[in-house]
Amino acid sequence: MSIEISAKAITPIRLSYGNLIERFGDKRPPSRYQEAVYDVQPTAHFHYRPLWDKEHEIYDTSRTAIVMEDWYSFADPRQYYYGTYTIARSKQQEVAEHNYSFVEKRALLDDLPEEVRQSVRDILIPLRHIEWGANMNNCQIDAMGYGTTICSVAMFNAMDRLGMAQYISRIGLLLDGNETTSLDAAKKDWMEAPEWQGLRHAVEDMFVLEDWFELMVAQNIALDGLLFPLFWDRFERKLSENGGGTIAMLTEFMSDWYKETVRWTNALVKVTAAESTANNELLSEWVQKWVTRLSEAIAPVATKAFGPDGVSELNEVKEELLARLGKQGLSV
Amino acid sequence: MAAKKLNLRKRYELLTRGMGWETSYQKMDDVFPYDTFEGIKITDWDKWEDPFRLTMDAYWKFQAEKEKKLYAIIDSFAQNNGQTNLADASYLSAIKLFITGVTPLEYAAHHGFSHLGRHFRGEGARIACQMQAIDELRHAQTQIHTISHYNKHFTGLHNPFHQSDRVWYLSVPKSFGEDALTAGPFEFITSISFAFEYVLTNLLFVPFMSGAAYNGDMATTTFGFSAQSDESRHMTLGLEIIKFMVEQHEDNLPIIQRWIDKHFWRAYRVLALVSAMQDYMLTNTPMSWKEAWDIYFVENGGALFEDLGRYGLKMPKHHELATAEAEHLSHQVWSVFCALGNATGFHTFEPSEEKMAWLSEKYPNTFDKYYRPRFELWKRQKAEGTFEYLASLPQLCQVCQIPMIFTEVETDPMQISFRNTKYKGDNYHFCSDGCKDVFENEPEKYVQAWLPVHQIFQGNCGGATVPEVLEWYKFQPEDGGDYFDSLDYRRWQEWHGNAEAAKTGS
Amino acid sequence: MTDKKKNTAFLIVQDNEDARPIIEAVEQDNPEASIQYEPGMVRMECEGSLIVKQETVEALIGRDWDVQELHLVLISLAGNVDEDDEKFELSWG
Numbered sequence: 001m002s003i004e005i006s007a008k009a010i011t012p013i014r015l016s017y018g019n020l021i022e023r024f025g026d027k028r029p030p031s032r033y034q035e036a037v038y039d040v041q042p043t044a045h046f047h048y049r050p051l052w053d054k055e056h057e058i059y060d061t062s063r064t065a066i067v068m069e070d071w072y073s074f075a076d077p078r079q080y081y082y083g084t085y086t087i088a089r090s091k092q093q094e095v096a097e098h099n100y101s102f103v104e105k106r107a108l109l110d111d112l113p114e115e116v117r118q119s120v121r122d123i124l125i126p127l128r129h130i131e132w133g134a135n136m137n138n139c140q141i142d143a144m145g146y147g148t149t150i151c152s153v154a155m156f157n158a159m160d161r162l163g164m165a166q167y168i169s170r171i172g173l174l175l176d177g178n179e180t181t182s183l184d185a186a187k188k189d190w191m192e193a194p195e196w197q198g199l200r201h202a203v204e205d206m207f208v209l210e211d212w213f214e215l216m217v218a219q220n221i222a223l224d225g226l227l228f229p230l231f232w233d234r235f236e237r238k239l240s241e242n243g244g245g246t247i248a249m250l251t252e253f254m255s256d257w258y259k260e261t262v263r264w265t266n267a268l269v270k271v272t273a274a275e276s277t278a279n280n281e282l283l284s285e286w287v288q289k290w291v292t293r294l295s296e297a298i299a300p301v302a303t304k305a306f307g308p309d310g311v312s313e314l315n316e317v318k319e320e321l322l323a324r325l326g327k328q329g330l331s332v
Numbered sequence: 333m334a335a336k337k338l339n340l341r342k343r344y345e346l347l348t349r350g351m352g353w354e355t356s357y358q359k360m361d362d363v364f365p366y367d368t369f370e371g372i373k374i375t376d377w378d379k380w381e382d383p384f385r386l387t388m389d390a391y392w393k394f395q396a397e398k399e400k401k402l403y404a405i406i407d408s409f410a411q412n413n414g415q416t417n418l419a420d421a422s423y424l425s426a427i428k429l430f431i432t433g434v435t436p437l438e439y440a441a442h443h444g445f446s447h448l449g450r451h452f453r454g455e456g457a458r459i460a461c462q463m464q465a466i467d468e469l470r471h472a473q474t475q476i477h478t479i480s481h482y483n484k485h486f487t488g489l490h491n492p493f494h495q496s497d498r499v500w501y502l503s504v505p506k507s508f509g510e511d512a513l514t515a516g517p518f519e520f521i522t523s524i525s526f527a528f529e530y531v532l533t534n535l536l537f538v539p540f541m542s543g544a545a546y547n548g549d550m551a552t553t554t555f556g557f558s559a560q561s562d563e564s565r566h567m568t569l570g571l572e573i574i575k576f577m578v579e580q581h582e583d584n585l586p587i588i589q590r591w592i593d594k595h596f597w598r599a600y601r602v603l604a605l606v607s608a609m610q611d612y613m614l615t616n617t618p619m620s621w622k623e624a625w626d627i628y629f630v631e632n633g634g635a636l637f638e639d640l641g642r643y644g645l646k647m648p649k650h651h652e653l654a655t656a657e658a659e660h661l662s663h664q665v666w667s668v669f670c671a672l673g674n675a676t677g678f679h680t681f682e683p684s685e686e687k688m689a690w691l692s693e694k695y696p697n698t699f700d701k702y703y704r705p706r707f708e709l710w711k712r713q714k715a716e717g718t719f720e721y722l723a724s725l726p727q728l729c730q731v732c733q734i735p736m737i738f739t740e741v742e743t744d745p746m747q748i749s750f751r752n753t754k755y756k757g758d759n760y761h762f763c764s765d766g767c768k769d770v771f772e773n774e775p776e777k778y779v780q781a782w783l784p785v786h787q788i789f790q791g792n793c794g795g796a797t798v799p800e801v802l803e804w805y806k807f808q809p810e811d812g813g814d815y816f817d818s819l820d821y822r823r824w825q826e827w828h829g830n831a832e833a834a835k836t837g838s
Numbered sequence: 839m840t841d842k843k844k845n846t847a848f849l850i851v852q853d854n855e856d857a858r859p860i861i862e863a864v865e866q867d868n869p870e871a872s873i874q875y876e877p878g879m880v881r882m883e884c885e886g887s888l889i890v891k892q893e894t895v896e897a898l899i900g901r902d903w904d905v906q907e908l909h910l911v912l913i914s915l916a917g918n919v920d921e922d923d924e925k926f927e928l929s930w931g
Contacts, residue, residue: 010413010416010485010827012484012485013484013485013486013487013819013823014483014484014490015484016483016484017476017480017483017489017490017491017492018490018491018494018806019491019493019494029484032477035473035476035477035480036473036476036477037473039493039494040439040472040476040493041439041443041493042436042439042440042493042496042497042506043497044497044498045497045498045503045506045782045787046510046782047503047506047507047510047511047514047780047781047782048507048510048511048514048777048778048780048781049514049780050513050514051369051514051515051516051777052365052366052369052514052516052517058443058510058513058514059443081473082395082399082466082469082470082473082474083399083402083403083470083473083474083477086392086395086396086399087396087399087400089392089396090392090393090395090396090397091396092392093388093389093392093393094393096389097389104335107335128351129351129353131351132351132352135462136450136458139446139449139450139458139462139465140450142443142446142465143443143446143447143449143450143451148439151443151446152469155442155446155465155466155469156466158446158449158462159388159391159462159463159466160388162388162459162462163387163388163389163392165351166347166348166387166388166389167389169346169347169351170347173338173346174335177335177336178335178336178337178338179336180346180350183346183350187350187353190353191353191356200357201357204355204356204357204358204363205357205358207355207358207362207363208358208362208363339922339923340905340921340922340923341922383919383921384906384909384919384921385921386906386909390906394906394907394909394910397910398910534914537913537914538850538879538913538914541878542876542877542878542879543877544878545877545878545879546877553878557852557878557879557913560850560912560913560914561909561910561911561912561913563913563914564909564912564913564914564915565909567914567915568915568919571918618876618877631846632846632848632916634845635845635846635916635930636916638845638930639845639918639930639931642931
């Protein structure tokens with residue numbers, strides 16, 4: 001048999017799965033991202049109603065007030081499916097692991113000025129509880145959400161938040177030679193200190209939100225949009241200016257993570273708002289509500305972190321957030 | 333200061349406990365509204381012990397390593413047209429059933445575990461469930477990616493998710509997954525992690541994947557074994573959760589036993605499809621269904637339940653029947669697919685002479701006596717051109733949704749096993765005592781079942797004729813029917829230089 | 839009950855280069871174990887319990903070995919799991 005014949009014989013009969021041909025045509029093979037996320041979730045003929053929620057089907061578009069003609073309109077700009085996601089995070093963790101070991105081996109945190117160490121204890125370590133809450137909230141978005149392009153990203157986000165809660169815990173352990181002094185103190189602050197109660201109250205209220213898309217806005221857009229720039233960027237820089245540059249080695253994961261993650265929240269907001277005026281109004285209302293409430297809740301922590309400049313730092317971050325969301329089409 | 337050395341156990345504890353808190357602005361029962369209604373009593377979630385202690389950094393590291401290896405093999409398989417090295421193209425029927433039947437179940441498991449990952453009250457249990465949730469997403473996605481190359485070269489693989497929601501035999505796995513998803517969190521985890529993963533999943537993944545290796549299917553073997561490394565964690569979670577629940581409160585035992593009985597039987601019925609994959613669809617079979625059942629259920633399952641005996645747990649109800657059925661199951665399932673082969677999304681075929689000899693050897697009590705004659709008859713009829721597919725739609729069991737094909741194996745293996753019960757004036761039919769029991773414990777649930785055959789009769793599936801229904805399934809004309817009349821067969825012959833067979837069919 | 843045969847604990851790993859030292863370590867540390875090569879995989883089983891020791895694997899490969907690296911080649915197991923820094927053990931009570 002000649003080579004041409006065998007090459008001809010091995011011509012594919014199609015280039016793609018049927019759902020992807022319907023969406024994108026059959027001119028070229030789809031990407032792995034497209035294969036992995038489009039139309040994977042069941043949409044029809046559910047056999048039984050959930051015993052734990054008899055008002056809804058297992059997958060149900062009416063668990064949010066947001067309405068989409070096609071729940072797959074949204075695509076993750078990072079094109080994360082499990083493989084690309086874990087490989088990306090694995091590279092980041094390798095750098096983080098190197099940094100943490102380096103800091104530990106040389107006991108670099110012992111050399112920090114005491115005010116910096118105390119600031120880390122007071123401001124950064126309690127954030128592990130916020131990350132833990134974010135883990136729960138993103139898990140909820142995955143469990144109640146609709147469409148694999150959104151739900152799979154929420155799943156990855158949930159695991160990221162667990163990872164970051166663990167990194168923050170390690171900073172606490174590094175401060176105390178693997179004793180839990182800082183972790184215990186941070187928990188006590190989170191539970192009792194007046195400056196944290198507004199935030200804890202808001203996070204607990206998020207836990208009982210009925211609408212998963214509102215939860216998305218409250219957690220991943222409003223809370224993260226205020227908190228990450230304020231504490232993992234501006235506050236970290238303040239620590240560096242005061243001789244705490246080493247801390248930046250331990251928080252790089254968080255600041256990189258946020259820069260990356262903003263891409264998908266922006267895309268999500270843009271697509272959802274562009275779908276309809278009703279969506280746009282609803283999103284804008286949620287943003288307004290949660291940004292207002294959360295800035296008030298963060299204000300006492302910001303003051304503790306930055307002193308008298310805290311409120312203006314927070315306001316700048318808030319303006320940046322609203323401007324960014326305005327660019328995605330929201331009226332805020 | 334000199335840092336205290338942390339061992340794995342202690343380090344894991346510090347990185348997974350104490351981040352959660354007792355809420356006070358909202359009631360804990362409102363934050364975790366779903367973990368009490370089933371009646372399972374948990375007095376101390378802190379007693380939860382994690383068998384594996386993977387922090388996220390380790391998880392990312394190891395999983396990325398696995399993914400890199402897997403995708404390297406998938407790429408090289410595609411670049412080298414690895415599909416031409418299979419034992420035979422008829423083997424693809426197993427892969428077609430796999431992606432339409434099993435892959436959607438992986439996604440269902442993902443969904444269920446993310447629900448538990450949010451809604452179990454205990455921190456450790458939540459993390460374990462989240463890891464499983466993301467793993468299950470992995471399995472669905474790696475299966476789609478691996479089988480993508482086959483989809484380019486073979487029929488019947490092009491619309492797995494659309495079909496999973498509609499096709500008559502795919503409601504078997506779909507309804508099982510949804511049965512678990514619609515249950516409370518403790519029942520879900522008992523179903524998926526224990527009954528399915530621990531007790532039965534080895535039957536799917538170990539001999540079947542080893543079978544894929546045996547038939548030259550490097551791609552499937554690779555994703556299968558790669559998934560199994562996660563599966564080992566999942567199985568262990570299944571065992572831990574059972575022990576945890578029974579240790580927490582004595583009232584939990586009867587509830588758990590009832591769930592084990594139910595989900596063992598539900599999951600076992602789903603695996604009836606796997607028995608046909610194992611014995612008939614694999615061209616060369618390293619291990620028969622019966623052999624696999626003996627090792628992985630009778631022996632290993634026996635060891636497991638002996639160990640659980642100290643908690644008062646017993647072997648699942650009707651396990652004796654499942655073992656008695658092991659000599660019949662694959663033959664009965666493959667027969668019904670052959671008889672309805674014009675309405676399947678994969679090719680059916682009578683076993684070759686060689687395969688029949690193998691079946692006789694592996695099933696000395698049953699194959700020659702009960703099943704060989706029907707395959708020989710169909711083979712003859714096909715040669716003479718008199719073969720006809722079944723003209724009528726089969727009646728389905730209300731619970732497992734498999735056609736009524738199972739027989740009274742313990743008394744009269746030629747007698748179809750029929751059971752029925754009346755509920756609120758309507759009559760419901762079952763394939764077995766196992767399915768009837770499941771129904772009678774929760775009739776309100778199972779009367780809701782979306783039974784594909786009923787739905788066809790009610791006109792909800794595209795039309796009243798077979799071609800209309802198949803079109804609604806998005807089956808293409810070349811997807812079903814006899815393998816030797818198929819496009820897959822003709823292309824396979826072309827690839828292997830057999831021009832005559834390629835033109836004319838067999 | 840004393841002379842009753844204990845149930846079989848088993849560990850199945852992929853048949854590849856990464857698994858070789860693990861298999862060898864199991865052979866060394868569990869003289870009673872039976873090792874079966876099946877298509878694509880290796881099944882190691884032993885009455886009562888089966889152990890993989892970090893020390894043994896490290897001696898075989900001449901580098902540090904994290905017990906959790908076992909996850910990269912694991913296919914299936916039976917028995918109660920006990921994993922720590924130095925060992926991975928499966929056992930039936």
